[in-house]
Amino acid sequence: MKKYKLNNFKLNRRDLLAGTASLGAMTFASKSVLSDENKSKNLPPNLPEWTSELGEGVDANPYGMPSEFEKNVIRRNVEWLTASTESSVNFTPIQDLEGIVTPNGLCFERHHGGVSIINPKDFRLMINGLVDREMIFTLEDLKRFPQVNKFYFLECAANGGMEWRGSQLNGCQYTFGMIHNVQYTGVKLSDLILETGLKPKAKWVLAEGSDSSGMTRSIPIEKILDDCIIAWAMNGEALRSEQGYPARLIVPGWEGNMWVKWIRRLEFGDMPYMTREETSKYTDLLSDGKARMFTWVMDAKSVVTSPSPEKPILHKGIHQLRGLAWSGRGKIKRVDVSLDGGKNWKTAELHEPIMSKSLARFTFPFEWNGQELLIQSRAIDETNYVQPTIQELQKIRGVNSIYHNNSIATWLVSKTGKVDNVRLG
Amino acid sequence: MFDWVKLLTLIITSLFFMNSVFASERKFNLGKIALKKEVAGWDIDVRPDGKGAPIGKGNAIKGEEIYAEVCASCHGDFGEGIDRWPELVGGHDSLDTHDPIKTTGSYWPYASTIYDYIYRAMPFGAAQSLSHDETYQIVAYLLYMNEIIEEDFELTEKNIGKIKMPNRNGFLLPDPRPDVKIINGKPCMKNCTVPLKIIGKARDIDVTPEENKS
Numbered sequence: 048m049k050k051y052k053l054n055n056f057k058l059n060r061r062d063l064l065a066g067t068a069s070l071g072a073m074t075f076a077s078k079s080v081l082s083d084e085n086k087s088k089n090l091p092p093n094l095p096e097w098t099s100e101l102g103e104g105v106d107a108n109p110y111g112m113p114s115e116f117e118k119n120v121i122r123r124n125v126e127w128l129t130a131s132t133e134s135s136v137n138f139t140p141i142q143d144l145e146g147i148v149t150p151n152g153l154c155f156e157r158h159h160g161g162v163s164i165i166n167p168k169d170f171r172l173m174i175n176g177l178v179d180r181e182m183i184f185t186l187e188d189l190k191r192f193p194q195v196n197k198f199y200f201l202e203c204a205a206n207g208g209m210e211w212r213g214s215q216l217n218g219c220q221y222t223f224g225m226i227h228n229v230q231y232t233g234v235k236l237s238d239l240i241l242e243t244g245l246k247p248k249a250k251w252v253l254a255e256g257s258d259s260s261g262m263t264r265s266i267p268i269e270k271i272l273d274d275c276i277i278a279w280a281m282n283g284e285a286l287r288s289e290q291g292y293p294a295r296l297i298v299p300g301w302e303g304n305m306w307v308k309w310i311r312r313l314e315f316g317d318m319p320y321m322t323r324e325e326t327s328k329y330t331d332l333l334s335d336g337k338a339r340m341f342t343w344v345m346d347a348k349s350v351v352t353s354p355s356p357e358k359p360i361l362h363k364g365i366h367q368l369r370g371l372a373w374s375g376r377g378k379i380k381r382v383d384v385s386l387d388g389g390k391n392w393k394t395a396e397l398h399e400p401i402m403s404k405s406l407a408r409f410t411f412p413f414e415w416n417g418q419e420l421l422i423q424s425r426a427i428d429e430t431n432y433v434q435p436t437i438q439e440l441q442k443i444r445g446v447n448s449i450y451h452n453n454s455i456a457t458w459l460v461s462k463t464g465k466v467d468n469v470r471l472g
Numbered sequence: 473m474f475d476w477v478k479l480l481t482l483i484i485t486s487l488f489f490m491n492s493v494f495a496s497e498r499k500f501n502l503g504k505i506a507l508k509k510e511v512a513g514w515d516i517d518v519r520p521d522g523k524g525a526p527i528g529k530g531n532a533i534k535g536e537e538i539y540a541e542v543c544a545s546c547h548g549d550f551g552e553g554i555d556r557w558p559e560l561v562g563g564h565d566s567l568d569t570h571d572p573i574k575t576t577g578s579y580w581p582y583a584s585t586i587y588d589y590i591y592r593a594m595p596f597g598a599a600q601s602l603s604h605d606e607t608y609q610i611v612a613y614l615l616y617m618n619e620i621i622e623e624d625f626e627l628t629e630k631n632i633g634k635i636k637m638p639n640r641n642g643f644l645l646p647d648p649r650p651d652v653k654i655i656n657g658k659p660c661m662k663n664c665t666v667p668l669k670i671i672g673k674a675r676d677i678d679v680t681p682e683e684n685k686s
Contacts, residue, residue, distance in 0.1 A: 125681055130546075130556035134596070160593065175511045179496050183510065184503040191502055217674035221681075242503055244496035253517055259599045261592035263517065312514055321520045321582050323589035327574060330643060336568030338579075340643040346650065356674075380657065389666040392659070421668070431657030432650050438667070439652045447572050451649075459670065472671035 119143070122153060123220060133161035134260075136203065138224030141350070141371060142357045146398075147198070147228050147406040151282050154227035156289045157203055159260030163309045167293040172277065176253075176315035179244025186293050189277060192234040197276065197299070198405040200373045202226040202345045204302035204329055207452040211441070214468045219355035222456060222468060226373070228406035231297050233278030236271050236313075249315040253322070254296050257311035264305045265319035266298065270343075274299045277310060300375030300404040301343040302450070304329050334445030345375035347434050348453040349382050349409070349426035360415050360464035368411040370395070374428035379407040381427040386413060388421030388457060388471055389436070395424070420460035421471070437470070516600070518588040522633020525587065528604035529628040532621070535613025538606050542595045551575070551617050561617045564638065577618025581643055583627075583635035586611050608632075 089095035113120065124137035139155040156162075167186045175181040203225035209215045216222050252271050256262035266275070276297040279286060286292040291308025298305045304324055319325070319341075331339040349372035354360050372379045378401050383392040395409040409424070426434040437454035459469040518524045540549060548554045551561030563573030576586050591607045593599050602610070612627040620635065621627070627635075674680060 123681065125679075127679070131596075160596070160599065173506055173511065173514055175506060175515055180498070181506040181511055182503045183506045188502045192500060213672040213677070214674040215677050215679060217680040222674075238500075241496075241499040242501075244498075255514075255517070259593070259597065261516075261599060263588075263592070314515065314517065316519070318519065318521070320517055320588075321585055322517075323580075323585055323593075326582065326585050326643075327576075327580055327589075332567060332572055332574070333644075334568065336572070337642055337644050338567075339647060340645055342647045342649065344647070344649065383659070383661070388668045390664055390668065392661045392664075425659065427657050427659075431654075433652075433655050433657060433659045435652040436666075443651050447570075459673075468674040469670045470672040471667050472669060 117143075120153065122155060123224075125216070125221060134159050136205075136225060138220045139227050140220050141224050141226065142219040142352045142355050144352070145369070145408075147371070147400075147408050148282060149227035149229055149406075151229065151284065151287050151290070154201075154229065154281075154287070154290055155203070155225050157225070157303065158258070158289070159262060160258050162289045163258040164288055165257070165293060165309060170293045172294065172310060173312045174239065174243045174315070175312065177246035177249035177317065178240075178315050179246065180242075182243050184239070186279060189234050189239075189279060189294065192238050194232055195235055195276060196230060196232050197297075198228065198230045198400075198402050199297060199299045200226055200228040200345075200404060200406045201303045201306055202348075202373070202375075204304060204342075204345070204450040207454070207456075208449045210437075210454075210456070211446045211448065211452055214470045217356045217468050219350060219352055219357055219458075223350040223352075225303070226371075226406075228373075229281040230283070231276060231278035232280035232283075233276040233294070233297060236275045236277065237273075239277065240272070245315065248317045251316050251319050253312075253314040253316060253320045254305070254307040254310060255312040255314070256291075256307045256309045258309045262304075262307050262309075262324065263320065263322040264307060264324055265322065266305060268315070270298065270301070298343075300345060300377075302329065302345060305343065329450060331444065331448035331450050333448065339448075342451055345373070346451065346453045347374035347376065347379070347426045347428040347432050348372070349379075349424040349434055350456060351384070351422050351424050351458060354420075354422060354460055354466050355458055356466050356468055359466050360460055363416055364414065366413055366415055368395070368413055368422070370409050370411075370424050372397075372407045372409055372424070372426040373405065374426065374430075374432070375404060376432060377403045377429040379426055380429045380431070382407075382409040383425045383427070384409075384411045385423045385425070386420045389423050389425075389455070392425065415460070415464075417462055417464075419462060420458075421469075422458040422460060422466075423455050425455055438472070516588075516592055518584045518591075518632070520582040520584050520633065522584060522629065522631075525584065525629035525632050526604045527629050528608045529626050530605050530607070530609030530612050531626050532609075532613040532616035532623045535609035535611070535616070539610050539613050542598075542602075543610065546596065551614060560614055564618075567639070567642065575618070576614050577620060577638065579639050579642070581637055581640045583611065583615060583620075583632055583637060586614060587632055 120140050120143040122137040129135040136157040170186045172184045206225035250268050252266045278297050279294045295308040296306050296310050351370040353369045372382045382395045384395045385392045395411040398408040401407050440454050457469050459467045546557040547560050553559030560576050563575045563578035566573045608627045615621045616623050
């Protein structure tokens with residue numbers, strides 16, 4: 048029996064056969080939005096219905112939701128990936144988003160024991176181990192420290208993990224959607240430590256969550272003092288429960304699993320703790336059976352969000368190709384786009400702001416006249432690292448490493464405008 | 473004559489000085505000092521060297537019973553994993569094959585991690601409900617099933633840091649990335665030699681969830 052595995056996710060031949068239709072049906076349903084097919088009575092020269100009647104008042108929606116016409120823009124999960132939805136993942140619909148900010152309700156979720164619901168009054172952050180004073184902070188305490196407001200992307204190390212052996216999932220959302228980008232408000236750990244003091248022997252920090260998985264990761268002290276944050280707000284409002292309310296750890300540029308949600312404790316020690324998440328999981332198995340450990344940084348990566356399998360081309364003529372690029376090592380410096388499978392490249396336009404360890408938006412205008420295209424994008428970051436092809440990664444790492452697949456993807460645009468996730472070789 | 477007052481002042485100031493050198497000043501005066509018993513309740517982690525392991529003991533014979541009762545419904549009687557629940561036993565010599573099976577026996581480098589993880593997170597949905605002795609018993613059972621210890625081996629806080637795991641040397645440090653060829657931000661732009669044949673389509677594999685069209 049053949050098995051493809053992603054983290055705790057088991058997929059075997061039976062699952063493969065059980066799968067049914069692909070996204071094709073969905074993508075073509077959107078054809079009805081073509082204006083020339085629209086028989087609506089709201090079009091010129093007629094008076095639209097919403098003009099001739101009053102709309103809802105200011106008390107109708109104390110907390111506003113997206114328009115009902117946007118109900119397709121949702122997080123999606125892949126049911127057969129996991130045994131339970133409490134230990135699972137869903138994906139951000141990046142193909143439907145613009146700019147670089149991920150709306151809070153669309154930020155992908157990865158839980159190992161479901162979403163904890165915590166009354167902020169009961170929140171405590173304990174700091175213990177190799178510190179001068181073992182201390183406990185309330186949420187109100189944290190909010191009285193000097194604060195920072197920073198944009199950072201969070202990407203799961205397993206984003207694209209299903210694609211190591213070949214193209215498996217026919218969607219931009221499913222192959223690149225374990226990422227989000229929000230502005231965090233919080234306190235720098237280097238400021239918190241001014242309160243507890245630090246013993247000279249402290250070299251590692253164990254970050255521990257209070258959820259039912261007791262999520263734990265070891266983080267080297269240099270990173271903790273450099274730019275790690277305990278955040279209580281995202282995009283201007285309190286963290287969402289599924290993102291760790293009332294407070295989570297921010298580890299800029301490093302794999303999402305380390306950004307411990309529902310944080311309850313930081314222990315300073317003189318060696319790594321070798322938790323389950325950094326041994327059994329989040330280690331990258333090579334073809335010789337050895338595994339890389341502590342591969343924390345998310346290397347530069349990019350994706351074309353439109354056109355994409357969910358965003359077919361519906362018209363001939365001019366189009367604006369859109370995409371996202373990011374690097375855990377700093378700022379994005381350039382993004383190139385190819386329409387012929389990587390043979391020829393042109394540089395895309397990068398949109399301000401370009402921030403370190405944050406998503407960057409790029410666009411690229413192109414003409415489509417019904418010809419086949421093989422669309423790719425390639426990110427270059429400020430360290431001059433160039434996003435690799437899957438073949439380059441496979442040559443060094445084999446196909447079993449699950450994590451850290453930052454290779455270039457290919458979208459095939461057929462003559463009808465339909466878009467497919469394909470592998471070139 | 474000996475000046476007692478001076479000596480006393482000297483002792484007090486040096487105590488104060490030592491205090492401020494060895495225990496830094498608090499900068500913001502926020503938060504409270506944690507009590508020993510508060511820390512003891514939350515500090516549950518167990519390190520590879522056994523530090524943090526709570527006092528307790530257990531062997532595989534006892535472990536089999538409790539495992540069957542609280543773990544087997546998901547992980548299987550022999551740790552083989554039922555349906556998609558993770559397997560915990562076996563997979564030896566599989567790591568360098570096309571179908572690697574990563575279990576506590578074939579992959580995990582430290583026995584301490586098995587203790588730490590089971591105590592903090594399992595059984596799934598009833599975290600931290602096992603006693604320390606029960607946890608030692610279950611860990612002993614998993615180690616026994618993976619042919620790492622004998623059935624009657626008494627696992628304790630003293631020896632958990634000394635168990636030799638088969639894949640102890642299976643991990644590579646430090647991270648060698650960037651591991652791809654360094655091209656200094658100057659990749660090929662025109663007429664590049666690249667593979668252009670379509671060798672696979674996600675659509676053909678047909679495992680993408682179908683959109684709910686309601």
